[in-house]
Amino acid sequence: EVQLLQSGGGLVQPGGSLRLSCVASGFSFSTYAMYWVRQIPGKGLECVSGINNDATGPAYADAVKGRFTISRDNSKNTLYLQMNNLRAEDTALYYCAKRRDAHGSKWAHFDYWGQGTLVSVSS
């Protein structure tokens, strides 16, 4: 059974930092690109960042570029999101998500999602 278990959210002041983690099991983690998608409570979904299976090609939404860093450790089956210089508008539920297909020239659809972790940025 595929599982994505997230941790690391919480309350932080504007300008602060947090690191999210997502531990994968039930599939060959090193084969699949992984992503972070966020959702403002009661609102829609926004893809924040993605990384290839071999940790190359990190990509970011414009809203977080230069502040967030995605990484992965395939030896630990773990995906990370380092979030620096957090702003109030970063307040959201953050999901890690697995790319549906192992290979492809386009970006991803997401077939498995973590349980979500809440990040609140407030003074």
Place this chain on the structure above:
Amino acid sequence: EIVLIQSPATLSLSPGERATLSCRASQSVSSYLAWYQQKPGQAPRLLIYDASNRATGIPDRFSGSGSGTDFTLTISSLEPEDFAVYYCQQRSIWPTFGQGTKLEIK
């Protein structure tokens, strides 16, 4: 950025009825469009990928169609568990999602 507009915002139907949800893209996404279902307190669930392919374990009452800029998700006969929010998502360029359609019980 490709903007996805979903309609209607809210759809009120009864169990057993047919549901038709629409998603329109601001530019062509070819067939690179997915549909997700989200229930309160849960993560989104992939229903349809690449416009018309059902994801693993998805009942055949769910079907997707369309290409280019206009897409449709059809639920042939609504079950009580189908009432939820539905999102479309494109992967032609950086992934973006529609704003969602809430399917509610009439």
